Amino acid sequence: MLHGSGRPTVVVVGGGAAGSLVALHLARTSHQRGSAVDVVVVDPADSLARGTAFGTTDDEHLLNVPASGMTALPADPGHFVAWRARQDHGSPTEATAFAPRRQFGRYLELVVRESFELAGATASLRHVRTRATGLRGSGAALTVQLADGHELAADGVVVATGLPAAGHDWAVDELLDSPFFVPDPWAPGAIDVVRRDRRGPADVLVVGAGLTMVDVVLSLTRGGTREDRRVVAVSRTGELPAVHAEEQQLAAIPDVDDWGGTLDELRRHVEEYVGRVSGSTGDWRPAMDGLRFRVSELWQRLSETDRVAFLAHDAGRWNRHRHRMPPSSAAVLRGLADAGRLEQRTGRVTDAEPLPTGGLRVTLDDGSSVEAGWVVNCTGPALDVTRLADPLLDDLLTPRGGVALARTATAGMGLRTRDGRLLDSTGRADAPVWTLGALRRGELWESTAVPEIRSQAVAVAVAVLDAVAPQPRRLEDGRLVSGQHPVARPRDPLGLPLSTTAEAATRYNAGLERVMRLQSGGEELLREAAALDPDFALAHAALAMLGHEAGADTDVDASLQAARRAVLRRGDDRERSLVDVVGRRVDDTRHEGARALMNHIARHPRDVLAVSAAVPTIAFSGVTDLQQEAWDLVDGLAPAYGDHWWYISLLAFTRQDQGRFEEAGLLAESALFCEPSSGHAVHAQTHVLYETGRHEAGRVWLDHWVAESGREASHRAHFSWHAALHELATGDTEAVRRRYYSQLAPPTVTGVRALVDSASLLWRWRITTSDWDAATGGSAFVGESAPPPVQSVLDAAGPGLVDRPETPFVALHSALALAAAGDLGRLAALRRHCASASDPTVRTVVATVCDGLLAAGEGDWDTAALVLGDLQPQLVRVGGSAAQREVVEETLLFALVSSGRAEAAARLLDARLDRRPSPLDARRRGSLLGAAASGR
Numbered sequence: 001m002l003h004g005s006g007r008p009t010v011v012v013v014g015g016g017a018a019g020s021l022v023a024l025h026l027a028r029t030s031h032q033r034g035s036a037v038d039v040v041v042v043d044p045a046d047s048l049a050r051g052t053a054f055g056t057t058d059d060e061h062l063l064n065v066p067a068s069g070m071t072a073l074p075a076d077p078g079h080f081v082a083w084r085a086r087q088d089h090g091s092p093t094e095a096t097a098f099a100p101r102r103q104f105g106r107y108l109e110l111v112v113r114e115s116f117e118l119a120g121a122t123a124s125l126r127h128v129r130t131r132a133t134g135l136r137g138s139g140a141a142l143t144v145q146l147a148d149g150h151e152l153a154a155d156g157v158v159v160a161t162g163l164p165a166a167g168h169d170w171a172v173d174e175l176l177d178s179p180f181f182v183p184d185p186w187a188p189g190a191i192d193v194v195r196r197d198r199r200g201p202a203d204v205l206v207v208g209a210g211l212t213m214v215d216v217v218l219s220l221t222r223g224g225t226r227e228d229r230r231v232v233a234v235s236r237t238g239e240l241p242a243v244h245a246e247e248q249q250l251a252a253i254p255d256v257d258d259w260g261g262t263l264d265e266l267r268r269h270v271e272e273y274v275g276r277v278s279g280s281t282g283d284w285r286p287a288m289d290g291l292r293f294r295v296s297e298l299w300q301r302l303s304e305t306d307r308v309a310f311l312a313h314d315a316g317r318w319n320r321h322r323h324r325m326p327p328s329s330a331a332v333l334r335g336l337a338d339a340g341r342l343e344q345r346t347g348r349v350t351d352a353e354p355l356p357t358g359g360l361r362v363t364l365d366d367g368s369s370v371e372a373g374w375v376v377n378c379t380g381p382a383l384d385v386t387r388l389a390d391p392l393l394d395d396l397l398t399p400r401g402g403v404a405l406a407r408t409a410t411a412g413m414g415l416r417t418r419d420g421r422l423l424d425s426t427g428r429a430d431a432p433v434w435t436l437g438a439l440r441r442g443e444l445w446e447s448t449a450v451p452e453i454r455s456q457a458v459a460v461a462v463a464v465l466d467a468v469a470p471q472p473r474r475l476e477d478g479r480l481v482s483g484q485h486p487v488a489r490p491r492d493p494l495g496l497p498l499s500t501t502a503e504a505a506t507r508y509n510a511g512l513e514r515v516m517r518l519q520s521g522g523e524e525l526l527r528e529a530a531a532l533d534p535d536f537a538l539a540h541a542a543l544a545m546l547g548h549e550a551g552a553d554t555d556v557d558a559s560l561q562a563a564r565r566a567v568l569r570r571g572d573d574r575e576r577s578l579v580d581v582v583g584r585r586v587d588d589t590r591h592e593g594a595r596a597l598m599n600h601i602a603r604h605p606r607d608v609l610a611v612s613a614a615v616p617t618i619a620f621s622g623v624t625d626l627q628q629e630a631w632d633l634v635d636g637l638a639p640a641y642g643d644h645w646w647y648i649s650l651l652a653f654t655r656q657d658q659g660r661f662e663e664a665g666l667l668a669e670s671a672l673f674c675e676p677s678s679g680h681a682v683h684a685q686t687h688v689l690y691e692t693g694r695h696e697a698g699r700v701w702l703d704h705w706v707a708e709s710g711r712e713a714s715h716r717a718h719f720s721w722h723a724a725l726h727e728l729a730t731g732d733t734e735a736v737r738r739r740y741y742s743q744l745a746p747p748t749v750t751g752v753r754a755l756v757d758s759a760s761l762l763w764r765w766r767i768t769t770s771d772w773d774a775a776t777g778g779s780a781f782v783g784e785s786a787p788p789p790v791q792s793v794l795d796a797a798g799p800g801l802v803d804r805p806e807t808p809f810v811a812l813h814s815a816l817a818l819a820a821a822g823d824l825g826r827l828a829a830l831r832r833h834c835a836s837a838s839d840p841t842v843r844t845v846v847a848t849v850c851d852g853l854l855a856a857g858e859g860d861w862d863t864a865a866l867v868l869g870d871l872q873p874q875l876v877r878v879g880g881s882a883a884q885r886e887v888v889e890e891t892l893l894f895a896l897v898s899s900g901r902a903e904a905a906a907r908l909l910d911a912r913l914d915r916r917p918s919p920l921d922a923r924r925r926g927s928l929l930g931a932a933a934s935g936r
Contacts, residue, residue, distance in 0.1 A: 007036045008155040008468035011144045013132040013392060015043030016051020017450060018437035019160035020108050021457035022464075023048075023125065024072060024115040025643075029461045031119040032639050035469040038124045039116075040152055042132045042144065047105075048112055051162045052186045054105030060218040061101045062326045064211060066248060068095035068666050070104055070450055072111045074458065074643040074674070075651065077666030083107050095662060096248050098326035104450075128152070134395035135405060135433065142432065147391075155468040156432040158460060159415075159422075161392070163438045163448060167382030170207070174352040175375060180359050182376040185212060191219050191376075200358035200373035202228040207349060208378035209235035214325050214333065216378055221336055230341050232370050233378075238346030242321045243330040244285070250685065250701050251289035251669070252277045253676045255708040261301035263309055280700050288321050292446060293676040299445040307410045311383070322446070384412030385439070396422070396433075405431055409442025416443060420460045432467050434460045455674050458643045466495075494606040494644070499570045504533035508542070515546070516608060516646045518619060518679025520714040523552045530562070537567035537575050541582045542609055548586050549613045549620050551752050560586055574604045581610065594623040601633075605640035615650055616879050618683050618715050621807050627876050631658060645671045649680035656687045657881065664688050679713055686722045690729075690883055693917030699726040706743070717749040721757040725764075725883065729918045733769050733785040736761075740788065746796035752810060755797040756884070759817035762787045764887045766820060767894040768920065790820040802826075804833060808841040809879040812849060816887060819853040827854055841877045848874075849888060856891065861899035868892040902928045 010026060012019045023039050030037045041048060045055070063070060071079040081095050084103065116125045134145035135157060144152040166184045168176070175181045180200075182190050194204060204220055206213050217231050259269040270291065277287035291298075302310065336342035347364035352375070355361055359373040385393050386408060396406040396415070404425040406415045415422055418429040420436055436456040440447045447453070489497040490505035493513055498505045511525030523546055530539035540563035547554035560583055567579045581600045585593035601610050616622030616630050634654045641647030652667035665688040671681035682705055689698030702723040710716055720743035727735040743749075744758045765787040794802055794817055802818070803826065805811040811834055818827040831850035837843045852867035869892055875885050889908070896905040909925045912918070 007038050009038045009040060009153060010156045010158065010464055010468060011132075011142075011152050011154040012039060012041045012158045012160055013043075013144065014051075014160035014162055015041045015045055015048045015127065016055075016160070016162040017049060017053060017105075017108060018051075018162055018453050018457065019043065019158070020049040020112050021072060021454055022158050022160055022436065022460055024108075024112045025457050025461035026464065027112075027115040027119045027123040027125070029458075029465055029642060030123045030469065031115075032642055033465065033469075034122065035465060036122050037465065037469055038126070040126045040128055040154075042128045042130065042146065042152070044129050044131055046129070047109055048127060049108035050105045053163070054101050054108070055186070056101055056215070058215070058219055059100040059102065060222060061215045062098040062329060063101055063104060064098070064244075064323060064325055065450065066096045066244075067099050069669075070099070071666075071670075072108055072454065074454060074670045075638065075648055075667075077670050078663050079111075080104065080107055083110075095666070098244075098328065131391070133391040135392070137431075145395075156434070156464045158464065159392070159396070159433065159435040159439060160437060161390070161439065163381040164385060164388050164390070165382060166212075166377050167379060168377050169382075170349065170379060171377065172349060172352055174354075175349065175360070175362075178352065178354060178360055178375070180354075180372075180374050182374060185216050185376050185378060191216060194374045194376065195220060195225050197373060198226055200355065201371045202226055203230045203232055203370060203372045205360075205362055205370050205372035205375045206231055206233045206378050207235070207375065208380060209233050209238065209240055209344065210319065210378065210380055211241055211323055211325060212380055213378040214241065214329055216376055217336065217342060218329065218332060221341055230343065231336070232343045232345060232372065234345040234347050234349070234364060234370075236346070236348065237316060237320075238344050239320055240325075240330075240333065240344070241319075242285075242324045243327055244324045245283060246327055249281060249283060249286045249289075249697065250689075251293065251672075252281070252286040252701065252704045253290040253293045253672065253709050254287075255711055256294045256298060259298065263302060263306035263314075266298055266302070267314070277704065280704065284321070285324075292322065293673060295446045296444040299443075304410060311411055323449075381438070384408075385414060386412050399425060405433060409440070411442060413442035414439035414447075420456060420463060432464070434464060436460050451673055492608070494608055494641075496574065496604070496606055497572065498536075498538060499572060499575055500529070500533045500536040500539070504529045504536050504539065507532060508536070508539050512542070512608060514714075515542075515612065515619075517675065517677045518683070518714050519677060519712045521712070522546070522714070523554055527554075530559075534562070535566045535569050537563045537571045537579055538609075540566060541575075541579045544586060545582050545609060545613055548582075556586060574607060577603065578607060578610060585613070597623055598633075601637075605637055608646065611637065611650075617650070617653060617680060618718055621809055621879055627657065630654070645674035645678055646680070648674075649678045649684065652681055652684035653687070656684050656691065659691075661688045661692050677709055677712075679710075679715065682710070682713075682719070686719065687881060687883060690722065690725060691916055693729075695726040695729045695918070699723050699730075702726070715753065717744055717753045717757045720744055721761055722883070724761055728765065728768055729920050731769075731920050731923065733765070736765060737788075745788070746792050749793075750796040751798070752801060754793050755801060755810065755813045755817055759790055759793045759797070759820060760813055760884070760887055762790045762793065763816045763820035764890055767890050787820075790817060793817065794821055803830060805830075805842075807879075808839060808846055808877065809884075811837075811842050811846040812878050812880075812888075815846065815850050815853055819857060819891075822857065824854060824857045827857065845871065845874050845877055852891070852895075856895055861895045865892060865895040865899050865901065865904075868895060897928070 012023050019041055023041055026037060026039050067081045067084060068077060071077050073079050084099060116123055131147040132144050133147050136143045142154040142157055144154055144157060168183045182194065185191055206216055213233055220229060220231055254273050259266055274284050274287040278284045333342060347366050349362055350365050351363040352360045355371060359371065360375055361369050361371050362375060363369045382388060386397065397404050406422045407425045409416045415435055417423060417435060417440060420434045421429040422431060422433045422435060423429050437453045438448050489499060490502050492498055493509055507525050507529035511522040511529065514522035514525065523543060526539050526542050530536055540559045543554045544556050544559035544563060546552035547556040563579045564583065567576050577600050581596045584596045597610060597614050601614055613620050614623045615634060622630055631654050634650050637647060648667050648671040652664045652671060655664035655667060664684050668681040668685040671678050686702060689701065702719055706716060706719050710719055720739060724736050724739050744761060746754060749758050769785040802814045805814045814830055815827060818830060827850060831847055834842050834847040834850060848867060848871050852864045855863040855867060868888060875888055878885065893905055893908055906925060906928045909921050913921050
């Protein structure tokens with residue numbers, strides 16, 4: 001149904017954080033797509049983005065998530081931090097600060113306004129200041145009924161009403177009837193009345209000990225209140241929320257595949273997991289933060305009976321550890337307790353009676369009593385939405401014509417959905433009505449914090465626009481036909497049509513998603529897709545691409561020929577173009593394939609397979625040896641991908657390549673929150689840890705990931721190599737040795753990974769574990785620190801890869817492997833191969849590296865230092881990461897020391913230590929200073 005503007009209208013009910021995030025992502029997504037939409041937000045508040053959480057005016061009420069986790073834009077994780085800096089609320093480096101909640105409300109409202117201004121004529125925003133009371137209609141024709149008697153016509157509705165009001169079922173009648181009972185501390189002015197009151201007993205009894213209690217205590221004990229005021233906090237456990245660590249650690253995300261599905265099984269595995277992580281990191285918090293990434297998956301496994309049991313017996317403990325308070329708030333509470341102004345008790349309220357002077361005498365279940373001027377309910381929001389007397393929710397749950405638009409989830413905690421779209425009482429998701437946030441607690445459990453709501457808001461915005469303003473689809477070209485009738489084609493993970501059967505598309509998509517996550521097994525699923533539909537051109541083309549570009553075990557030529565035959569029988573423009581690109585890449589000798597691939601991406605930017613091959617990553621060498629071009633390519637894809645986790649993962653890797661490490665880390669965390677198995681995001685975070693010198697934390701985090709979530713990674717050896725670099729940087733060669741033999745030695749690692757990871761590690765190990773005291777007057781190894789022989793690695797890589805490498809990156813590592821083996825004859829032959837190569841980078845840069853390594857092998861350290869020193873500015877053309885190319889700098893450093901040029905070596909070390917702390921570099925720098933002092 002279209003309206004007066006000729007555009008679809010989306011009504012968002014609720015203008016707090018959830019509704020505002022949906023509105024802004026509707027604006028951003030519609031602008032990216034070029035599909036117009038009118039958004040109407042229904043909320044009685046004067047301003048958007050406030051709600052219960054962010055409507056507070058008290059600066060003592062802090063976010064319980066660091067500012068870095070509170071961006072409204074997943075693709076720009078530093079957005080809130082930067083906004084605070086511009087508003088003089090903090091510096092750009094205060095990413096870990098716990099900001100006042102009202103600041104975030106103001107920020108979010110401004111981002112909503114800016115998003116609609118950016119969208120221009122594409123999207124409009126209207127704020128209707130009243131409440132929604134009902135929803136009528138069938139199919140796509142909806143009418144939202146308002147409390148003021150008006151109605152709104154809508155093509156889609158998003159119910160984003162946020163957390164329900166505080167529940168007070170626990171309160172005895174004498175409390176409920178008393179004017180000195182505050183049932184909802186967030187009601188306008190409720191706490192102000194308590195703060196100003198100086199009559200009656202000085203004590204205030206606060207029932208509940210969660211984060212709401214923390215805020216209320218902070219409000220009631222700051223300046224301007226009664227000097228003799230004391231707060232007594234009573235709860236069933238008597239325990240306060242846990243406290244965030246002073247220094248944040250990365251989340252340790254578990255692999256939960258074998259954790260079972262009963263509550264008893266999950267309890268056991270969670271306890272074991274938290275114990276393991278605590279033992280390796282010294283802190284339980286990384287484990288709890290990692291579980292947050294998997295909690296909805298675990299919740300889905302539980303039966304309704306187990307979920308109810310969890311709510312009764314485990315939820316409190318989970319909430320205390322998961323929803324932690326800022327360290328500054330904890331410090332204030334400790335001070336109040338030490339001063340006798342805060343007392344914690346364990347118990348339940350059993351009775352209350354009024355006091356003659358005002359206030360209440362409250363009796364607890366242990367027989368003790370508290371004389372309080374006021375009693376404040378801080379037990380948190382009610383669980384069961386059917387008991388809220390909310391007119392809109394009641395209306396959604398009321399059957400009409402035998403069917404209700406919604407049905408409740410576990411324990412009445414919100415509504416059941418299919419990926420956010422409401423399921424009606426018959427289990428169908430026909431009506432264009434979505435929800436998110438608190439109303440999905442029953443099916444997700446963790447669904448009330450901004451990071452979770454933000455992810456849901458992005459997904460809901462896309463789903464709503466897909467329904468009410470679908471993108472144009474090709475109606476004729478390449479369609480499958482069943483009899484005389486066209487059949488709607490299945491779509492890939494980014495929404496592109498596939499010319500195949502639904503069954504083959506399911507296998508293809510599963511395989512492509514594994515490739516996107518850097519997980520093994522993708523090619524097997526692609527082979528299954530091709531077997532199910534031999535005329536599925538993209539399945540064959542993907543196999544050829546993976547075999548040629550990423551070293552997958554496939555018959556490249558056979559797959560390419562099958563793709564070429566299939567696309568002639570069935571395929572649209574994109575599919576024909578991709579098959580052509582793959583063919584050019586396989587046959588290319590003059591870089592025509594690279595140009596064809598870039599042209600294809602310009603026309604089809606959401607073609608994940610093509611973009612994967614074009615961007616230099618852990619899995620693909622990319623299409624350019626110019627770093628800036630690769631950066632520009634990734635940045636230029638933003639309009640096509642928006643906030644998709646896969647794109648954010650690539651962006652994170654680009655940002656670390658640019659030296660923007662804090663931003664890269666935040667992007668990686670954002671991507672992992674959406675997809676915990678994203679190998680690209682893990683790879684980006686791995687580089688951040690190394691380049692910022694967090695060697696012990698990096699080693700622990702990587703060991704955890706390799707053992708847990710990385711068990712299915714297709715490039716586990718590379719992550720093990722990264723962990724070994726941390727061990728080298730700390731000088732722990734025995735740890736490197738254990739890692740090499742358990743994770744990097746053949747036959748565990750073969751082919752190109754053996755060359756790039758294992759051989760390069762052995763060479764780096766050799767030149768970084770030398771006895772530097774001896775090296776200032778010669779060079780020698782420290783007995784047991786010498787690395788294992790490299791010959792088995794060369795055999796595992798194979799002579800074709802070592803002696804006739806095709807890419808600059810592989811050629812560089814071939815040279816390093818031969819240098820490690822001391823095989824100067826093969827190294828000289830490789831140099832001749834490189835010098836005659838058609839690739840200019842191989843011909844110039846890699847051939848020069850061979851010259852330097854040959855000089856080093858012959859003991860001509862002066863020449864080696866001169867050649868490798870002159871080469872440094874050009875080395876980036878080889879590709880790979882800074883950490884991978886650093887092995888050449890390590891070789892230069894060793895050549896300088898071995899040639900007696902201690903001052904030049906010291907300058908090189910100083911430059912490295914300035915950008916990255918390293919115990920090994922600091923120790924070597926000390927050796928150089930000692931040698932200079934002794935005159936060596």
